[in-house]
Amino acid sequence: MIEYYEQLSQEEQEAITEVIQTLYRQTFILERKFEKRSGRMQYTREYRICSKHLEFLKFYFKIAGITLKENIHMGVIYIQGEMLWGEKLPRLATIYLLVLKLIYDEQMQTVSTVSHVVTTLGAVNQKAGEFRVLKGIPSPTEMRRTIALLKKYQIIEPLDVLEELNEGTRLVIYPCIHAVLLADDIRELLATFSEEDPNGDETAIQSVIEDMSE
Numbered sequence: 001m002i003e004y005y006e007q008l009s010q011e012e013q014e015a016i017t018e019v020i021q022t023l024y025r026q027t028f029i030l031e032r033k034f035e036k037r038s039g040r041m042q043y044t045r046e047y048r049i050c051s052k053h054l055e056f057l058k059f060y061f062k063i064a065g066i067t068l069k070e071n072i073h074m075g076v077i078y079i080q081g082e083m084l085w086g087e088k089l090p091r092l093a094t095i096y097l098l099v100l101k102l103i104y105d106e107q108m109q110t111v112s113t114v115s116h117v118v119t120t121l122g123a124v125n126q127k128a129g130e131f132r133v134l135k136g137i138p139s140p141t142e143m144r145r146t147i148a149l150l151k152k153y154q155i156i157e158p159l160d161v162l163e164e165l166n167e168g169t170r171l172v173i174y175p176c177i178h179a180v181l182l183a184d185d186i187r188e189l190l191a192t193f194s195e196e197d198p199n200g201d202e203t204a205i206q207s208v209i210e211d212m213s214e
Helices: 002-006 008-025 044-051 056-065 092-110 121-130 141-151 186-194 205-210
Strands: 028-030 030-035 038-041 067-071 076-080 117-120 156-158 172-174
Touching: 008 028, 008 044, 008 056, 028 044, 030 186, 038 156, 044 076, 067 117, 092 121, 092 141, 092 172, 117 121, 121 172, 141 156
Parallel strands: none
Antiparallel strands: 028 076, 030 038, 067 076, 117 172, 156 172
16 A cells, blocks of 8 residues: 555645545545535535545545445545544534434435535524424524634535624535434434533534444
8 A cells, every 4th residue: 555655746746645634633524515606515625635545535535443334325525433533512513413414314304315405504503493492592602703713624615704794694405414313213312412511511413423324
């Protein structure tokens, strides 16, 4: 495998280094992402590089005890392993993550020909309210910070300007949400949040995932 890498051009070696750093930083690489300039989903360079050098990258991560997986149906390449430590998410971000998964699944049941789903911030807050995990609408600052965090991990993509955040703000939910939340007991998990102190400590996303991963 070292020989494979050394035979690549410097440009290709640098591209591989970039995608490795991206996977460590973001966990997921999407085949297509929404581009605001064109107003549609566009294929990503990072995914193309990963696909081209997939066997090498699998070997590279395997040495570190990490599994590199590709889900062609979802259009996502991601890493999993006990050596990966998830970032601690605030309560609101964890709730939004679970609610977004529910919304994604509900919409995909009726429109199965697309890989991504579009919802609104108002719909997310309404769904959270149905589970009584929010006592009121979060502050604009808190919602803006939460959306930015989920965007960082390529879970969502806001289609509207965050500075003008409101209930009508549109959000693209990317299919990689399946790689984060794989089980069917999300409703039960959300129900537990209603019993917790809303002003409590941050929730570790890794703790949430451990109970729902394969």
